[in-house]
Amino acid sequence: MTVEIESIEETLKVTNQLGLHARVATMMVQAMRNFASQVTLIKDGMEVDARSVLGLLLLAATPGSEILVRAHGPDSKAAIEEIGRLIRDEERTDS
């Protein structure tokens, strides 16, 4: 029996007030350490690794923008859920 590797994708909307800002990017990279799946975020033709803070910031995902999240691996579903939670969360803002 082979272990099924799932590859899934989902479009998520950034509802955070400041967008995918430094705090969310940091939390995302840290959270991804607990997942085995390969996760990428795609926006306006730009594709970045969910484990790269620089990539996430350069994605310039401002509030309201839509991001396609693609995950490949044994825990892909959970990984996407976690990403969704982080970019939706009503974060406290930096002010």
Added chain:
Amino acid sequence: MKNAPTANTKEAVDMNGSNDNQTNLYVRGVGVSSGVGIGQAVVIERISTEICPKRIINPEEVPLEIARFEEAVKSAAERLKNIKSEIDAQHPLGDHLYILDTHILLLEDRMFFEGTKKAIASERQNAEWALSEILLQITSAFDTIEDEYLRERARDIHFVGERVLKNLMGVHSERKMHQLPPNSIIVAHDLSPADTAQIKRESVLGFAIDMGGRTSHTAIMARSLKMPAVTGLEKVSRVVQTGDTIIVDGSTGLVIANPDPETIYRYRERQEVYRKYHLSLLTFGKLPAVTRDGSRSVRISANIEFADEIDIAVSHGSEGIGLFRTEYLFLGRKDFPSEEEQFEAYRKVVRGNNPDPVTIRTLDVGGDKIAANLNVTGEANPALGLRAIRLCLHRRDIFRTQLRAILRAAAYGNCRLLIPMISCLTEIHNTKKFLQQVKDELAAEGAEFQQGLALGILVEVPSAVAIVDLLAKEVDFLSIGTNDLIQYALAIDRVNEHVNYLYDTLHPAILRLIRQITNAGVVSGVPVSMCGEMAGDPVNIPILLGLGINELSMHPLAIPMVKKLIRSISMDECVELTRGAFEMQEAGEIHRYLEAWINERFPGDFFLDESRSSS
């Protein structure tokens, strides 16, 4: 405050024509954290890594350079982790310290770490050169980002890169941020979050920084530390020297180097007033704004922009939100916020203030400020162009979405709808017609919403004042938007340095316009509120009460002082002062009259803006 010990040498320098030690050297920047700090400058030297050694290396040197780079990154990461661990959990910066984690992650980032190693191997550049090229690539990628906050993050990669470069170049002058003398004012070209985090709060009285704006981390951290800070000073780190006496006024964005004893004295007073206020004011915030004789009470509410500001508004004593600006939802993005997104934002504010009222202002910007696809560019005169309600009536799709979101959110508490920039009756008729249509649509869908949502207009165009008696009959309340009203009525662009000296809230014309509005309110039985900056300045309060304003909405921090003033005066005094002011012919005369009265009646109690009285 002791006089600067080097006073004599300073005079000598002055005679040599150097302006470095000029007394009362004013530098203007952006006040990003309020309060006044007076102390001795500690100039944090700028360690230049801009000129780094560049050379082509031999193929056999590649592994060595890569190892050197890896070592430099490793020690930079260790240093950051050390800084983080040295700061205890009770640090006032609290969770802003996450930014140190961001920096650690940036060091490990593939783009940065692998990118540099690849450049060493393929381009045969020495580590410093390869790294600076990669940093340049990354920071220029940030330059293209439209969003101000995200674009500013280029500073973070810069700080991280600089740390590694210093290690590579053997520059080991770690800034000794934790060994500052007492009463220090930190003066720097720029401060990294790591620098700020190490600062011993007891020894620092303020910040004066060349770089950055309101969203820089120095600004954010200074606000968390409740320390006065001014940024965007451009050259302050070059004109000020360590040991200079320096004043930082974070409220006005002014920095004064080498102040003369009189200036120091004035700012000491100002600081004292400020400090006393902080202690006593919050108690006033909790009390109702009733005049001393008990004959008049005014609702004091807050102007806010983000739902997060509710906490600060409530803690300063606001009794509702008199102006909730909705523009931030629309700015800095390519699309329009959906109904759901707006609904969530509005509901949060409405719920958070229930049962106090929340006045939501519909979109109040020009077409040039929002989503690029609006095609409203090339207006020669945007202030007089397609903006605010004009834009909304022109783009009904945008207006419909916002009205639906507000109507639905209003079901969760006490909410009012405020329409900006109304200039004629047709506009209010069309708005009401369209509002009814949107309500019918919601009703047909069976949606939950507030059928009886109160409707008001922002009176800010002179033509609206001229017909305010007619407009008042159409609405549930009137709100005076003084910032725009003054600009339009006096034909003065407030940010135009050539004419802004003419901008005056107490211009007799403005007082007459306000009187016309409050009179119309009384005749039609609709309440009149005021939500411009004028409402938050104590000097104006007696007249506004005298004219019969029912609600004053202001920056949350201004609330306690305004409440204190209202509680200290009687309605008779307000009426008398108003009568006196209306007999005068010039703005300056009215200002002096009111300030003199307040200062005489309550010596030292109210913090009046001295730059104004001296003008």
